[in-house]
Amino acid sequence: MHIAMLLLDPVVASWSHNTVNTFLPFSSDFNFPSLNNSAYSLTLQHHEAEKQFDEDATPWVQQVGLHPRSYYFHNFLTKAELAHMVRIAAPKLKRSTVVGNDGEGVVDDIRTSYGMFIRRLADPVITRIEKRISLWTHLPIEHQEDIQVLRYARGQTYGAHYDSGDKSNEPGPKWRLATFLMYLSDVEEGGETAFPQNSVWYDPSIPERMGPVSECAKGHVAAKPKAGDAVLFYSFYPNLTMDPAAMHTGCPVVKGVKWAAPVWVSAGADEE
Numbered sequence: 560m561h562i563a564m565l566l567l568d569p570v571v572a573s574w575s576h577n578t579v580n581t582f583l584p585f586s587s588d589f590n591f592p593s594l595n596n597s598a599y600s601l602t603l604q605h606h607e608a609e610k611q612f613d614e615d616a617t618p619w620v621q622q623v624g625l626h627p628r629s630y631y632f633h634n635f636l637t638k639a640e641l642a643h644m645v646r647i648a649a650p651k652l653k654r655s656t657v658v659g660n661d662g663e664g665v666v667d668d669i670r671t672s673y674g675m676f677i678r679r680l681a682d683p684v685i686t687r688i689e690k691r692i693s694l695w696t697h698l699p700i701e702h703q704e705d706i707q708v709l710r711y712a713r714g715q716t717y718g719a720h721y722d723s724g725d726k727s728n729e730p731g732p733k734w735r736l737a738t739f740l741m742y743l744s745d746v747e748e749g750g751e752t753a754f755p756q757n758s759v760w761y762d763p764s765i766p767e768r769m770g771p772v773s774e775c776a777k778g779h780v781a782a783k784p785k786a787g788d789a790v791l792f793y794s795f796y797p798n799l800t801m802d803p804a805a806m807h808t809g810c811p812v813v814k815g816v817k818w819a820a821p822v823w824v825s826a827g828a829d830e831e
């Protein structure tokens with residue numbers, strides 16, 4: 560019973576940065592019941608993975624939100640990859656915009672960060688990251704928009720918003736199924752990505768294990784920025800209706816600086 564649950568647990572999986580392995584379910588508590596051969600070898604693999612687990616290096620993923628469906632990727636980027644993105648972005652930052660009524664970018668107080676876009680497939684490092692995002696969202700790389708790199712100084716924020724509308728909405732981007740948001744820095748305080756609209760934790764013990772968060776994130780499903788980690792959430796249910804709980808905010812940075820890199824992934828290929 561216990562081992563069956565372990566083998567089928569879809570919540571936690573690990574991978575390596577350059578190759579994508581078979582899912583290795585990760586759990587710290589099991590003993591060795593009698594098993595058939597294939598289950599036994601998977602158990603041994605799992606045992607090996609567990610011995611080598613390094614909190615600051617081993618990539619693994621956990622579901623954080625039931626609503627919206629959201630997943631936290633620990634150690635998604637290597638230090639070299641995140642430094643590469645910051646190096647490209649730093650000299651090119653401009654005040655971030657939102658999509659206006661005519662589809663053009665407009666400056667708005669709801670979004671006070673600075674940012675820029677890195678062209679898709681810009682170089683081998685960017686391509687490798689985009690391929691990894693494609694593998695983990697299970698959505699084709701052509702459906703990704705350019706990676707955006709954002710820098711938030713103290714007090715800067717992105718107020719509560721949806722990344723996508725559907726056909727029933729007025730102007731603005733549509734059919735962005737998923738957002739994959741990479742964190743390129745730690746933040747001393749604040750800067751969480753929080754879901755303030757009736758979000759529900761996957762497991763009610765997660766917030767306590769996550770530790771203190773700023774006022775803006777309290778009481779909501781939230782992800783705390785950590786350099787190299789990422790959060791993935793889906794703005795639509797599998798039946799293609801919008802998930803109201805996908806409303807999210809980049810909480811104000813209280814202390815430190817936040818670097819983040821969102822990628823929007825749409826239902827269709829990006830035409831740019």
Ligand SMILES: O=C(O)CCC(=O)C(=O)O
Binds near residue numbers: 740750752753807
């Ligand atoms: O910075 C964040 O945590 C959120 C960013 C965001 O909401 C966005 O770029 O759509």
